[in-house]
Amino acid sequence: MGRPTRVDYKGGIYHVIARGNNKELIFIEDKDKGHFISVVKKSCEIMGCKVYGYALMNNHYHILMQTMDKKLQEIMHKVNNTYSKYFNLKYERVGHVFQGRYKSCIIQDETYMFNVLRYIHQNPIEAGLCNKAQDYAWTSDKYYRGKVKGFVDTSLILDMFSNDLQAARKKYIGFIDESIGESYEDMEIIGDEAFKVLYASKKKPLFIRKSLDEILIETGVSAELFNLIKIGARKRCLTSYKLQYIKNAMENKYTYAEIGNNINVSGNAIKEMYDRNRNI
Helix, strand or coil: CCCCCCCCCCCCEEEEEEEEHHHCCCCCCHHHHHHHHHHHHHHHHHHCEEEEEEEECCCEEEEEEEECCCCHHHHHHHHHHHHHHHHHHHCCCCCCCECCCCEEEEECCHHHHHHHHHHHHHHHHHCCCCCCHHHCCCECHHHHCCCCCCCECCHHHHHHHCCCHHHHHHHHHHHHCCCHHHHCCCCCCCCCHHHHHCCCCCCCCCCCCCCHHHHHHCCCCCHHHHHHHHCCCCCHHHHHHHHHHHHHHHHCCCCHHHHHHHCCCCHHHHHHHHHHHCCC
């Protein structure tokens, strides 16, 4: 069976995870983490992408990033390949540094982005490496608290908290310091099956219900047809995807109006389409 096709859109925001091969260390000392950050920074400058958050653990990493002109797979291939060459040369080893392909999950919702960033910044706490997010040196938390400037783009998320920078940072700190267990209770994991497996051992699910765009993407629609559906196009070739999208959105407890608004169609039109085809 071939690998599933990645959902990869220009301008998409992704939560990316990569683990060491056989769960082995990918960072043996702090200098390795520093070198990895320099690789990510340089790759973003060359390939045009933004980093909104990261956490470097000993055997895996998390990055919250947005692509621009290049696809995510191109960016991550450059990052992982460049770092692997450095790691193998430094430690006189051969073979894979990372375990298979990186895992990625597209971000389609502001609340979801907040929760992913908090999960990333609290990951060292979950791993027992520190007691507070601000105490771990190898996450982007310090950028949001105003201790360091540059590289990580904090403006997008901080502006969602408040237009006033100081107020935004204060709200961010309060949000990040909340307990993951309480805040993620009853939330649903969003992502492909491989991504979900990474968190299968967690006692509580992590994220909110799927966004409508996520539901539409999961119908298997291509990027071109996705964009046509989003602007309300009525081509016959879109019908099957629309029907699957509507049915799945209904299962996720969205209203006709919400479903229609997301694809530039009236709520009444969505209900009529659903009623006509519910038994198909």
